[in-house]
Amino acid sequence: MTENEKEEQRRKTDEYNASQIQVLEGLEAVRKRPGMYIGSTSVQGLHHLVWEIIDNGIDEALAGFADTIHVTVEKDNSITIVDNGRGIPTDIQEKTGKPALETVFTILHAGGKFGGGGYKVSGGLHGVGASVVNALSTELDVTVTRDGKKYYMDFKRGHVNTKMKFVGDDDPDNHGTKVHFLPDPDIFTETTTYNIKTLTERIRELAFLNKGLKISLRDNRPEEPTYEEFHYEGGIKHYVEYIDSEKTPLFEEPIYVEGMENDISVEVALQYTDDYHSEMRTFTNNIHTIEGGTHEEGFKRALTRVINDYARKNNLLKEKDDNLTGPDVREGLTAVISVKHPDPQFEGQTKTKLGNSDARTATDHIFSEHFAKFLFENPTLGKQIVEKGALASRVRAAAKRAREVTRKKSGLEISNLPGKLANNTSRDPEISELFIVEGDSAGGSAKQGRSRLTQAILPIRGKILNVQKATMDKILANEEIRSMFTAMGTGFGNDFDIEKVHYHKLIIMTDADVDGAHIQTLLLTLIYNYMRPLIDAGYVYIAQPPLYRLQQGKMIRYIANDDELEQWKAQLPASPKPSISRYKGLGEMDAEQLWDTTMNPDNRRLQRVEAKDAAQAAEIFDMLMGNKVEPRRKFIEENATFVENLDI
Structure with missing residues (x-):
């Protein structure tokens, strides 16, 4: 950097001061209603805290003052984020009479992104920033380096614990902000454990979207910490x-x-x-x-x-x-x-x-x-x-000609539903559910065990066509796909009309093995590409049949996964000895068991599919079905837990 450029940067750093930190309102409501500020207190909300602090660093990068952000997941699941921007201002903010640094972390919507002075363009959907992260953390500390000086401050649950203090001189060329926070388990009751994959995917995406910006991610939790750096000059x-x-x-x-x-x-x-x-x-x-x-x-x-x-x-x-x-x-x-x-x-x-x-x-x-x-x-x-x-x-x-012939022959008309569809008696889409069930035997149990008023069953045989690699005429020639299009009543692709939908729940019900996962992925890919509004409307679900049946004496429990099984085993008395059986497929359950465990609205588990899930399914499918062996091998190695108990 030339001396002139350094001088210009110093001038702009001087201009980025407390007067550009605009104050809107206080923090009281954040801990009472966190969902209003970060979307939810689930795992998504937990990760949202990281995005908010990273966004502040990216705002500095967009304004031309930062080119590096370091993110670290510490052993205790606290997060450290360091950027080399100008450093949050430390002078007194006129309206609050407090240092701008304190204002930014204790007053909602206080920051350079509101009002014209600080940033022309700012990232972040909620724009709630540092103060909300502070309010939802048991502890947060921040170190600012600017103008050749270093300052420190820390907080507990949003309140000042250590007032801003000068901690020493620094090289005038050094500048930036370091934020370290520990999410509050009283707020994030579901989990306070960060998912490294979620962090990696978003950080990689942010590096792509901001060309030249270098973002690193370090995870100190494993015995051997991991480190990845994302930097794309081509954006x-x-x-x-x-x-x-x-x-x-x-x-x-x-x-x-x-x-x-x-x-x-x-x-x-x-x-x-x-x-x-x-x-x-x-x-x-x-x-x-x-x-x-x-x-x-x-x-x-x-x-x-x-x-x-x-x-x-x-x-x-x-x-x-x-x-x-x-x-x-x-x-x-x-x-x-x-x-x-x-x-x-x-x-x-x-x-x-x-x-x-x-x-x-x-x-x-x-x-x-x-x-x-x-x-x-x-x-x-x-x-x-x-x-x-x-x-x-x-x-x-x-395809249009084929579609017209198809309509005339067996119809995409309501009056001519697929022969193997066991329809429900209600014609109210709001209470109607369509179960797409893998295999005839499971389809038979589902037909016997269902609620005939609200639940329709469509069994599918064999593999669905891979729509990623097929033309529309091939897709329409596939009987399983045609049956699904017909049953839903909406049409597909450009002709899709959600007003004509027959069911407000389309539930994919497959075995918990590799074939089942394969069929599930194919169906999600089909819906994502040709019936996407169903996903956007929240109408697509995946059934969660149990993996185990646990019996001890007269007590019978259906267990969803391995973690739950271990929890139950730890709680059970030593005698009588429990018997544990693993379901290999839906066909192993009789009609009553299938109703009790997977179809009864009172106690079943359903996973709602979101657009990002379906998009990810399409991506995974591309890779698993692609011609390149290496990425496929790598995926199977990385997701070994997904396949270790399955029938391969």
Whole structure:
């Protein structure tokens, strides 16, 4: 860094002071209603504490003052996060009369991200920041280095324990903030144990989304601590390569576009593969906008328009040919769209859908301008992209004809439901459930044991088609898939209409073995790709049949998993000797047992499927079904606990 650059940085550090810390309200409510501030007090809420502190470091990086963040999980499940930003201001904040550092950690919504002075763009969905992490931790300490000085302060359950104190001089070139906190078990009653996989995935994602930023993750809990560093100079371009690592791309390097319009920064990276489905991940200020939004709409609109314009100008589409549709030009596409917006408005069921109309316009303008130029300069690739879309168009037309024939033959009409469906008597979708059951024998038990008023049973035989690798006409030729589409009543793909749904619960019920997991993954992949609104509406579930039956004398217990079994064994008296039997499949249970353990709404366990679960299932499936042996071997090694008790 030159002396001039150092001087400019010092000037901006001086400007980032207590006057830029804006105060909105106090902390009292946070401990009473933590869910309002971090979403929940479950394992997701626990991890949200880490995201909040990391977001502060990323805000410094976005403003150009930080390039490194270190995250450490300590032996006691406390967290240490260090960034090399400017350091939180330590001068007196005018409104509170307290040091800005204390204000940031004790007053809700006090921070540089509210009001214009501190940050133009800020990460984080809740934006609740340091004070909420402090309120929900038994203890928190913070060390700030700035202006050649080091300061320290610590707190207990949100209250000041040690007032801010000067602890020594430091090198004027050193700067940054170190936060260490221990989550409060009185708040996080479910667990205070951090999941290293969850931390790794999000930290990797954040490193992709902020090119050049280095984020490290250290776990001090194992005997041999683990350490990983994430640093991607190519940013989301490398993200697309990472997503496509098990696929065959049409061209080597992803297309990358970036630009700025009306203070909105837009980045897009995309690549086409030989797959039949598309994968788009959209982000706003580093938040994964799972439900999409205006930036996604702007991108889709621009992509379709530019490809059609290019195809017409270069005679790749004849006059008599229809324009390629959105789904045509997106077939086999992997894209990451990341916008940074000064004032994002989130909407939708989970507040993960971007609502700003100016983001649509900015994404459309920036992407279309750069993408049109790219196609013009790379005619061979341009032709490949158009030809892939044209092939998708022809297949779509063939599938439409097949669909119409299918409708006429055995129908996607309500009046002509699949022959093997044992339907329920109620016609009220709100109380109706469809169980998709693996195998005829289990299907028979389920039909006998069910509540006929509310529960319908659809047995499926053999393997479902892998929709990741199949065209629409092949998908429609598959009897099992057609039965499911028909039974749900919604249609699929572009014709999907959730208003026509027959059941508000679609429950996947498979054996607890490798085949069952395989079928479950295939079904989730199918629903994610062709009936996605069912997942978004919260209508898709996975049944949790018990793994064990434990009997001691007259006492019978059905046990869900190995951990629960160990807990029960530890509690049982020594005699009489308990008998433990392991269920290998649903077919081993009679109708009454299946009802008691897995289907009775009063005592069954269901896992609701979220979009991220289904997306992960699709990714895992890509890898397990892919041509590359090494990633498959690595996955099986890393997930050995998942397969060790299963019938392989």
